[in-house]
Amino acid sequence: MAMTEHGLAMHGIGVRFGGLTALDGVSLQVPPDQVVGVIGPNGAGKTTLFNVVCGLVEPAAGALTLDGRPLRPRPHRLTRLGIARTLQGVGLFAGLTVLENVMVGATNSARAGFAPALLGLPRSDRDERRLRAHALTILDGLGVADQAGAAPGTLPFAVRKRVALARALASRPRLLLLDEPAGGLGAEDIEALGELIRDLPHRVEHPCAVLLVEHHMDLVMAVCDQIVVLDFGRVIAAGPPEVIRDDPRVTEAYLGATVEQSGAGTPTPDGAEAGRGATA
Numbered sequence: 264m265a266m267t268e269h270g271l272a273m274h275g276i277g278v279r280f281g282g283l284t285a286l287d288g289v290s291l292q293v294p295p296d297q298v299v300g301v302i303g304p305n306g307a308g309k310t311t312l313f314n315v316v317c318g319l320v321e322p323a324a325g326a327l328t329l330d331g332r333p334l335r336p337r338p339h340r341l342t343r344l345g346i347a348r349t350l351q352g353v354g355l356f357a358g359l360t361v362l363e364n365v366m367v368g369a370t371n372s373a374r375a376g377f378a379p380a381l382l383g384l385p386r387s388d389r390d391e392r393r394l395r396a397h398a399l400t401i402l403d404g405l406g407v408a409d410q411a412g413a414a415p416g417t418l419p420f421a422v423r424k425r426v427a428l429a430r431a432l433a434s435r436p437r438l439l440l441l442d443e444p445a446g447g448l449g450a451e452d453i454e455a456l457g458e459l460i461r462d463l464p465h466r467v468e469h470p471c472a473v474l475l476v477e478h479h480m481d482l483v484m485a486v487c488d489q490i491v492v493l494d495f496g497r498v499i500a501a502g503p504p505e506v507i508r509d510d511p512r513v514t515e516a517y518l519g520a521t522v523e524q525s526g527a528g529t530p531t532p533d534g535a536e537a538g539r540g541a542t543a
């Protein structure tokens with residue numbers, strides 16, 4: 264991967280949990296106009312890497328930069344840094360409508376945003392209208408505006424996932440972190456999700472780079488410009504999908520994983536699942 268100052272970069276990140284090295288000298292880049300995927304067998308360090316970028320895990324070694332400037336992410340400050348994330352689950356507020364959930368996502372900080380409305384504090388009608396219109400536009404872009412007034416709990420899982428994505432996009436991030444967005448979705452929904460993800464860095468308004476941690480190989484191969492392969496906390500390969508697909512080190516990592524736990528996952532990166540007991 265060519266080095267650039269733009270976007271997110273990890274430089275030699277190391278993370279240890281007691282005696283276990285979860286990440287070992289991991290470097291990668293997410294340029295502003297790309298979708299970058301992180302794959303690897305179970306336990307390879309993908310979630311740990313995601314958590315480092317979110318500020319949930321502090322690395323023992325290495326550094327992060329955003330547009331060449333040092334980045335010390337903190338979970339509550341991500342939005343202000345122009346970073347948004349979705350989590351493995353859906354995580355919508357059950358007591359709010361779909362629209363309100365997305366409006367919450369549009370707030371940049373608890374002081375300036377939707378929180379006053381939630382707390383019953385006064386805010387201008389104009390702000391409120393603007394926020395609603397913005398949230399509706401995003402829901403519309405994801406094809407779920409017709410559910411704006413619904414309670415999330417009444418909606419199918421695939422729709423809730425879209426709403427969660429809408430909420431993340433509502434803060435107009437320039438980097439979106441997606442942790443297993445295909446989890447629990449059927450093939451058709453995954454394909455539609457792939458189209459949405461692929462489009463994000465190329466939107467005319469508010470384009471946004473994507474760092475995608477995902478088990479579903481088909482999705483990763485279809486949407487990523489670059490793929491970083493982790494195994495035992497190290498980067499064993501990095502490059503565009505067509506290179507990664509044919510890289511013997513990658514096949515070996517997945518094959519080795521399958522041998523370790525027989526029957527776990529599909530033994531090549533062409534399959535829909537990863538090794539080491541991967542989930543679909």
Ligand SMILES: Nc1ncnc2c1ncn2[C@@H]1O[C@H](COP(=O)(O)OP(=O)(O)OP(=O)(O)O)[C@@H](O)[C@H]1O
Pocket residue numbers: 280283284285303304305306307308309310311312
């Ligand atoms: N909080 C923690 N404490 C101790 N060990 C941890 C912790 N989090 C992760 N690990 C270990 O670090 C290694 C990397 O785990 P991680 O969850 O990042 O892998 P992963 O690639 O996301 O796996 P999966 O595909 O199963 O989600 C694993 O050996 C895991 O057991």
